[in-house]
Amino acid sequence: MEIVSSLLSSAIEKIFQLSGLNRNGMNTKPMEEKALDVYDVIRSIRDPEKPNTLEELEVVTEKCVEIQELSEDEFLIIIKFSPTVPHCSLATLIGLCIQVKLQRCLPFKHKLEIYISEGTHSTEEDINKQINDKERIAAAMENPNLREIVEQCVAEPDD
Amino acid sequence: MKEALSLVQRISAHPDSRCWFVSWSPNGALLASCGGDKAIRIWGREGDAWVCKTVLQDGHQRTVRKVAWSPCGNYLASASFDATTCIWKKKNDDFESLTVLEGHENEVKCVAWAPSGNLLATCSRDKSVWVWEVDEDEEYECVTVLNAHTQDVKHVAWHPKKELLASASYDNNICIYKEEDDDWECQATLQGHTSTVWSLCFDAAGERMASCSDDRTVKIWKEYPSEDGQGNLSWKCVCTLSGYHGRTVYDVAWCQLTGALATACGDDAVRVFKEDATASPDEPVFSLVAQATRAHSQDANCVSWNPKEAGLLASCSDNGEISQPLDRDEAVRLGVSDDHPPALLTFLQQLQISTHQSCLENGRNAPEDEAYSGTDLREEWCDDWTRHLFLSLELHLDQNWTAAEKIYGN
Numbered sequence: 001m002e003i004v005s006s007l008l009s010s011a012i013e014k015i016f017q018l019s020g021l022n023r024n025g026m027n028t029k030p031m032e033e034k035a036l037d038v039y040d041v042i043r044s045i046r047d048p049e050k051p052n053t054l055e056e057l058e059v060v061t062e063k064c065v066e067i068q069e070l071s072e073d074e075f076l077i078i079i080k081f082s083p084t085v086p087h088c089s090l091a092t093l094i095g096l097c098i099q100v101k102l103q104r105c106l107p108f109k110h111k112l113e114i115y116i117s118e119g120t121h122s123t124e125e126d127i128n129k130q131i132n133d134k135e136r137i138a139a140a141m142e143n144p145n146l147r148e149i150v151e152q153c154v155a156e157p158d159d
Numbered sequence: 160m161k162e163a164l165s166l167v168q169r170i171s172a173h174p175d176s177r178c179w180f181v182s183w184s185p186n187g188a189l190l191a192s193c194g195g196d197k198a199i200r201i202w203g204r205e206g207d208a209w210v211c212k213t214v215l216q217d218g219h220q221r222t223v224r225k226v227a228w229s230p231c232g233n234y235l236a237s238a239s240f241d242a243t244t245c246i247w248k249k250k251n252d253d254f255e256s257l258t259v260l261e262g263h264e265n266e267v268k269c270v271a272w273a274p275s276g277n278l279l280a281t282c283s284r285d286k287s288v289w290v291w292e293v294d295e296d297e298e299y300e301c302v303t304v305l306n307a308h309t310q311d312v313k314h315v316a317w318h319p320k321k322e323l324l325a326s327a328s329y330d331n332n333i334c335i336y337k338e339e340d341d342d343w344e345c346q347a348t349l350q351g352h353t354s355t356v357w358s359l360c361f362d363a364a365g366e367r368m369a370s371c372s373d374d375r376t377v378k379i380w381k382e383y384p385s386e387d388g389q390g391n392l393s394w395k396c397v398c399t400l401s402g403y404h405g406r407t408v409y410d411v412a413w414c415q416l417t418g419a420l421a422t423a424c425g426d427d428a429v430r431v432f433k434e435d436a437t438a439s440p441d442e443p444v445f446s447l448v449a450q451a452t453r454a455h456s457q458d459a460n461c462v463s464w465n466p467k468e469a470g471l472l473a474s475c476s477d478n479g480e481i482s483q484p485l486d487r488d489e490a491v492r493l494g495v496s497d498d499h500p501p502a503l504l505t506f507l508q509q510l511q512i513s514t515h516q517s518c519l520e521n522g523r524n525a526p527e528d529e530a531y532s533g534t535d536l537r538e539e540w541c542d543d544w545t546r547h548l549f550l551s552l553e554l555h556l557d558q559n560w561t562a563a564e565k566i567y568g569n
Contacts, residue, residue: 070405070426109456111406111425133329133355133373134458134477135224136311138177138195139240139266139284142221 034108035065038077041105046153047084048093057084059094064117074109077102080117091116093149095131096140101154164431164451164484167471168209171480172200178475180225180461185232187467192481193223199237199247201254202481209483215254218245225269230276238270244281246299260299262289273317273324278302280324282312288326288336290343307334307345314358319415320365327356333370333380335394351378351396357408363415367443368394371408376401377422377432379443398443403430406458412472414464420445421472423459428452429474429484451484 039062043055054060059081066078079098083091095114102112114131116124130136140146172178176195183190190202190209199215221240228235235247235254242263247254264285271280279291279299288305311329318325324336324343333349333356354373361368368380379398385391406425413420420432430450438444455476465471475481 129329129355135268135313136284138222142240 031067031069034075035067036062038065038067038079038102038106041101042079042098044156045094045097045101046155048090048097048149048153050084054081054094054098059083060098070111074111076111076113077106078113078115080115082117091127092130093146093153095127096137096146097150097153099131099137100141100150104154164429164449164454164472166451167483169480169482170202170209172202172211172475173198173479176479177222177477178460178479178481179222181463181473181475181481182226182228183463183465183473184228185230185466187465187471190463190473190481191226191228191235192475193226193237194475194479195222196479197221197223197239199223199226199235213253215247215256218247218256219243221266224267227270227272229272230274234272236270236272236279238267238281240266242267242283244270244279248297257297258299260291260301262301262304263287268312269314271315271317273322274319275322278317278322280315280317280326282315282326284311286310286312286328288312288315288324288334290324290336303343305334305336305343305345307336307348308332313355316359316361318365319361319363323365325359325361325368327359327370329355331356331372333359333368333394346391347394349380349394349396351399352376355407358410360411360413362413362418367397369411369413369420371411371422373407375404375406375408377404377408377411377420379445381441397441398445400432400445403432403447404428409459410461412462412464414469415466416464416469419448419464421462421464421474423462423474425458426452427455427457427459427476429454429459429462429472431472454482454484455480 039060042060042065043053045054046052047054047057047059050057060079064080064082068076068078070076081094081098083094095116098114099112102110115128118124141150172192173194173196178192178194181190181192188203189212191199192202193199197216197219199218200211201213201215202209203212215237218237219239219241223237223239225238226235233249234257235249237245237247239245242261242265244260244267246257246260248257260281263281263283266284267281268284269282273279277293279293280288281291282288286306286308288307289301290303290305291299292302293299308326308328309330312326313329314327316325317323322338326334326336328334331350331352331354334345335347335349336343337346352370352372352374356370356372359368359370366382369377370380371377377400378396379400380394381397382392382394385393404422404424404426405428408422408424410423411420418434422430422432424430428450431448432445433448435444435446454474455478457477459474459476462472462474465473471483473481473483
């Protein structure tokens with residue numbers, strides 16, 4: 001029976017091949033555009049301490065967003081941001097804001113990795129580990145004070 | 160021989176939030192799930208479908224991270240980010256909150272019952288592991304606080320046969336605890352993982368332990384008599400499964416019935432590994448026998464084997480769903496993932512049924528599974544009727560192309 005089911009698998013592949021044109025037509029937005037889409041979401045995040053956006057403070061730049069294709073409809077987004085001050089808690093907070101905003105605003109299926117750019121912080125590894133631990137992020141967002149700060153930072157500017 | 164994981168049912172258990180954990184009751188009849196919506200749901204089978212029997216809503220103020228059934232099945236413990244552990248008692252089909260265990264400084268990440276039913280372990284981001292004792296009057300008392308880890312403790316699990324506890328932590332280590340002269344202490348620290356250890360579990364005999372980590376590997380540990388001559392046991396890593404998981408492995412579960420190992424991964428997949436019977440016990444070899452690469456549309460957080468029904472596995476995900484893929488050494492499998500358009504799936508299932516029937520009608524037994532790889536079958540055909548089958552299938556497809564296109568085009 002294995003062969004019969006294998007026949008069916010190859011038949012399915014044939015169907016995919018034949019309709020390949022249809023399928024690819026839907027997702028051909030180039031990676032650079034996708035990277036810009038991602039950047040558009042994070043550039044307007046406000047710094048927790050200063051009245052400027054992350055873009056204005058050069059915490060994030062267009063180049064800091066990298067996209068890799070994981071599968072046909074899913075992408076891996078890698079962001080490397082540079083906090084302005086080597087202050088531990090602020091860097092984690094910024095990472096948290098970026099995570100939250102992207103989770104809410106990106107229209108396509110993605111996996112996210114956020115890192116501090118190498119050499120910009122003394123406890124980089126510790127912070128990177130924390131920002132990428134989804135359980136820690138989820139718990140942090142249930143803390144009302146922290147949540148309030150994050151919400152203010154990611155709120156869309158009213159214009 | 161490759162087996163397959165086929166989907167039994169997908170349940171939207173915790174809509175609009177994450178489902179963090181699922182756990183089967185000891186008799187295999189109920190499944191408890193918990194999640195970011197602060198609720199616990201109990202699922203039971205009605206006919207062919209799994210339905211929600213109870214919702215435990217007001218036990219916690221924050222995410223419920225894990226739930227655990229007592230060995231007798233009458234109690235349920237839930238661990239929450241609100242720093243408490245709630246004990247629920249089963250009364251017919253409902254559960255009533257019996258008591259709330261407080262003490263941890265922040266999020267409780269796990270709770271586990273010892274096989275004796277008298278002890279309970281909890282662990283938390285406050286880096287500690289607490290052991291609680293329960294007496295006949297259903298009173299819970301903390302008997303020890305263990306501080307062997309330097310960071311957030313993610314998971315605790317009891318040994319199935321002895322009073323031995325293991326914990327997994329964000330500090331990349333696993334600690335083993337034992338009671339020595341009325342005092343609990345950390346007997347061993349197992350290093351090896353290069354990032355957070357998310358979960359661990361023991362095999363049915365308790366001789367081996369599997370752990371999974373953010374470093375994308377699963378490690379198998381085996382216990383050996385220690386060299387120090389004091390009768391203590393030490394654990395060594397005897398096998399590392401790497402290269403299979405694309406992202407963090409969040410959970411690992413060892414089936415007590417079949418010895419199969421299941422994993423839940425951040426790449427949305429659920430995988431099943433089996434041990435090669437021929438390998439030496441000191442150097443076991445595990446091979447991947449089945450995987451559901453799109454088991455969920457988001458990270459898979461947990462896998463749990465049904466303790467009574469071999470091959471029944473439940474998994475849950477960040478998208479709030481529970482799915483029950485079924486892994487069986489059985490007859491025809493479609494090898495079609497379940498996210499193809501439903502109409503196409505039905506079409507193929509019909510085709511499968513009719514080809515199966517024509518095998519029977521021709522009085523032929525299906526050829527035993529030949530090892531075959533690749534999609535170019537023509538070289539592998541062993542007899543004429545197989546070729547005939549394939550050609551008629553092709554013809555059938557060509558004739559029905561427009562129909563298929565219409566289905567697929569959606």
